[in-house]
Amino acid sequence: MHCFTNHLHLLLLLLLLQLKNTCVISDEPPAESLPLPPQPSIPVQNASIEYMDPTLPPLLPTQNPKCSLHLLQEDFADTIGAPPTYVTFSPPPDCPAPWSRVILEFSGVASDIQQDRIAAIWLDGSEILRTSTPMPMSPGVFWHVHKDITRYSALLRQPPGGTGTENILSMMLENSNTTLPGVYSINVTLHFYRGVIHEEELVENEPFKLSAHPTSKGLYKKPADKIIPISNIAGNGSTGFWFQLTNETEPPTVTVMVPNNAYRAVIEIYVSHHGNDEYWYANPLRSNGPELQEVGIGLVAPQANGGFRQVVALIDGRYAGGAIPFPVIQPGSVNPFFWAPVSAIGAYDYPSYDLDITPFVGTLLDGQPHEFGLTVKDCQPYWLISGNLHLWLDAWSDEVEGKLVRYKVPTLRLSRQADWKEMEGKSEMEGGAIIRFSGWVSSSLGNVSTSIRHKVKFKSHVEMQDKGATKQVEIESKARINIRIERDDMVVGRVLVDTEAPLQMEIISSNGGGGTRFHKTKLTHGLAELMSVTGGKTATLSSISDRQDLRGVVVDARWYRCLGQR
Numbered sequence: 001m002h003c004f005t006n007h008l009h010l011l012l013l014l015l016l017l018q019l020k021n022t023c024v025i026s027d028e029p030p031a032e033s034l035p036l037p038p039q040p041s042i043p044v045q046n047a048s049i050e051y052m053d054p055t056l057p058p059l060l061p062t063q064n065p066k067c068s069l070h071l072l073q074e075d076f077a078d079t080i081g082a083p084p085t086y087v088t089f090s091p092p093p094d095c096p097a098p099w100s101r102v103i104l105e106f107s108g109v110a111s112d113i114q115q116d117r118i119a120a121i122w123l124d125g126s127e128i129l130r131t132s133t134p135m136p137m138s139p140g141v142f143w144h145v146h147k148d149i150t151r152y153s154a155l156l157r158q159p160p161g162g163t164g165t166e167n168i169l170s171m172m173l174e175n176s177n178t179t180l181p182g183v184y185s186i187n188v189t190l191h192f193y194r195g196v197i198h199e200e201e202l203v204e205n206e207p208f209k210l211s212a213h214p215t216s217k218g219l220y221k222k223p224a225d226k227i228i229p230i231s232n233i234a235g236n237g238s239t240g241f242w243f244q245l246t247n248e249t250e251p252p253t254v255t256v257m258v259p260n261n262a263y264r265a266v267i268e269i270y271v272s273h274h275g276n277d278e279y280w281y282a283n284p285l286r287s288n289g290p291e292l293q294e295v296g297i298g299l300v301a302p303q304a305n306g307g308f309r310q311v312v313a314l315i316d317g318r319y320a321g322g323a324i325p326f327p328v329i330q331p332g333s334v335n336p337f338f339w340a341p342v343s344a345i346g347a348y349d350y351p352s353y354d355l356d357i358t359p360f361v362g363t364l365l366d367g368q369p370h371e372f373g374l375t376v377k378d379c380q381p382y383w384l385i386s387g388n389l390h391l392w393l394d395a396w397s398d399e400v401e402g403k404l405v406r407y408k409v410p411t412l413r414l415s416r417q418a419d420w421k422e423m424e425g426k427s428e429m430e431g432g433a434i435i436r437f438s439g440w441v442s443s444s445l446g447n448v449s450t451s452i453r454h455k456v457k458f459k460s461h462v463e464m465q466d467k468g469a470t471k472q473v474e475i476e477s478k479a480r481i482n483i484r485i486e487r488d489d490m491v492v493g494r495v496l497v498d499t500e501a502p503l504q505m506e507i508i509s510s511n512g513g514g515g516t517r518f519h520k521t522k523l524t525h526g527l528a529e530l531m532s533v534t535g536g537k538t539a540t541l542s543s544i545s546d547r548q549d550l551r552g553v554v555v556d557a558r559w560y561r562c563l564g565q566r
């Protein structure tokens with residue numbers, strides 16, 4: 001045990017110093033078995049360490065909130081398979097809607113060492129936060145998530161009917177303290193702001209101000225009037241509001257009656273990937289041959305359907321929008337020392353995907369129920385998925401009309417090439433598509449046409465050499481969404497969202513002696529987004545560019561991988 005502790009200690013230091021890989025092999029025989037992760041012997045015991053998500057520095061109003069509601073204080077000890085925890089609440093009477101800003105504050109502390117765990121928060125069954133915990137390697141790890149949830153205002157307002165109709169906030173955090181002792185203590189607080197918002201200037205002389213993570217900000221400033229969950233309502237009281245997706249062919253669906261006066265709609269999707277798809281981006285493509293053995297750090301799934309996935313929304317079984325998911329790397333993945341104390345991009349605040357379905361609104365206004373489905377192309381067990389239908393309603397009309405005019409959805413063409421011999425070989429996938437929808441909706445706002453052009457490009461390369469001991473992965477993923485809004489043949493608004501998410505990874509495994517394995521791990525990944533919204537005389541531009549470059553060594557990762565399921 002002692003020798004192992006030293007290794008981890010050294011590895012941690014190597015990482016902190018950002019040195020290149022150096023293998024330090026001790027002559028002492030390694031421990032036979034490792035029932036528990038060895039704790040780093042650096043003097044951090046009981047010291048508090050703050051872990052953080054680097055995606056964006058939290059941009060918070062500088063004034064005090066008008067009011068705050070501390071809604072949830074809960075210890076998550078042995079909660080795998082347990083129903084969601086929930087609280088009922090009403091917005092405070094002294095700060096009624098509308099709010100100029102609502103901020104969700106999520107604070108957590110881990111009592112001890114534990115695995116990373118997946119968690120989510122829902123309001124009346126609609127997801128508002130998907131998050132992972134850190135993977136604490138010592139007691140006292142704590143972290144905070146601040147998220148702008150103004151876009152969910154419709155779920156926070158007192159529902160009509162006065163007292164007795166309350167809002168419900170539910171949360172799941174799938175922890176188990178049977179193998180590792182860590183218990184997560186979580187607080188959830190909502191802060192409501194009214195009036196002008198004062199924000200810190202992030203960068204001096206910066207012409208454009210960041211206001212939130214662009215992907216989760218939504219395409220429109222004005223929050224939706226109604227939000228309908230596309231989630232597993234039957235999982236309330238049991239498995240939670242997310243759907244557990246194991247295959248692409250039988251997508252879960254929710255039947256929705258869209259109000260007759262809807263004039264704009266966006267489907268927002270939250271996903272996280274687990275189990276055999278935890279490393280979907282590193283999945284080789286193989287049609288036959290022997291089942292790959294485990295190599296690297298659990299980087300080979302039993303099925304081999306390649307490193308491409310697409311999150312898809314369906315309306316009445318028909319494609320209504322899709323997105324290539326950003327590969328959020330969970331804090332126990334690849335090399336857990338990479339993510340202590342700075343997590344991978346988005347790990348504590350997963351991006352959600354906004355799909356503007358306004359061109360389809362006309363087909364939804366027929367007073368009939370419609371089936372909204374969610375799926376992930378080529379997925380393997382399992383993905384946790386849930387969505388929200390954001391609807392904007394015309395308060396001046398009881399009925400609006402509309403029509404889907406153009407629907408061009410070519411099948412996403414992917415070229416697939418694979419060349420494998422036993423544990424060696426490579427596979428490539430490459431493809432793209434241009435999807436176009438347009439439709440008009442005539443309401444008291446006028447006859448407004450929305451045209452959407454969505455272009456995606458994707459490339460995946462997975463290669464293994466040295467009998468599987470060397471693994472290289474590279475993905476390129478680019479998307480561009482153009483939205484044009486016209487009224488009376490005049491362009492009144494334009495939205496452009498450009499997204500790029502490259503990832504490169506290399507893992508070289510070698511024998512560490514005495515049954516242990518060394519893994520040299522190298523990872524570069526990034527998220528770049530540019531969003532511009534023009535409407536009338538106003539224009540906003542926001543951009544984000546995150547990149548992480550990491551390299552380090554980890555000794556046989558068995559101890560953190562095989563303990564319980566996430």
Ligand SMILES: *[C@@H]1O[C@H](CO)[C@@H](O)[C@H](O)[C@H]1NC(C)=O
Pocket residue numbers: 045046
């Ligand atoms: C760390 O905390 C635990 C319980 O919280 C306590 O039993 C232990 O004595 C503490 N250790 C140190 C070195 O302070």
Ligand SMILES: *[C@@H]1O[C@H](CO)[C@@H](O)[C@H](O)[C@H]1NC(C)=O
Pocket residue numbers: 073107108109185186187
């Ligand atoms: C949660 O809130 C309580 C009461 O304000 C506080 O004592 C506790 O330290 C908080 N825990 C976390 C994890 O923030």
Ligand SMILES: *[C@@H]1O[C@H](CO)[C@@H](O)[C@H](O)[C@H]1NC(C)=O
Pocket residue numbers: 124125168233236237
């Ligand atoms: C979930 O279940 C609780 C307890 O039965 C109930 O009060 C609540 O209304 C349900 N929430 C939703 C969104 O169905």
Ligand SMILES: *[C@@H]1O[C@H](CO)[C@@H](O)[C@H](O)[C@H]1NC(C)=O
Pocket residue numbers: 077078177178181183
């Ligand atoms: C898990 O945590 C709970 C709450 O702190 C505690 O009562 C229980 O004994 C723990 N279980 C184990 C196996 O340590």
Ligand SMILES: *[C@@H]1O[C@H](CO)[C@@H](O)[C@H](O)[C@H]1NC(C)=O
Pocket residue numbers: 244245246247249250251252
């Ligand atoms: C596909 O997933 C559905 C649930 O979404 C499940 O009922 C079904 O058994 C799965 N089919 C296969 C072949 O795994």
Ligand SMILES: *[C@@H]1O[C@H](CO)[C@@H](O)[C@H](O)[C@H]1NC(C)=O
Pocket residue numbers: 401440442447448449
């Ligand atoms: C709305 O405009 C489209 C063309 O832009 C037209 O085809 C349609 O008839 C108009 N609808 C109404 C109700 O005027």
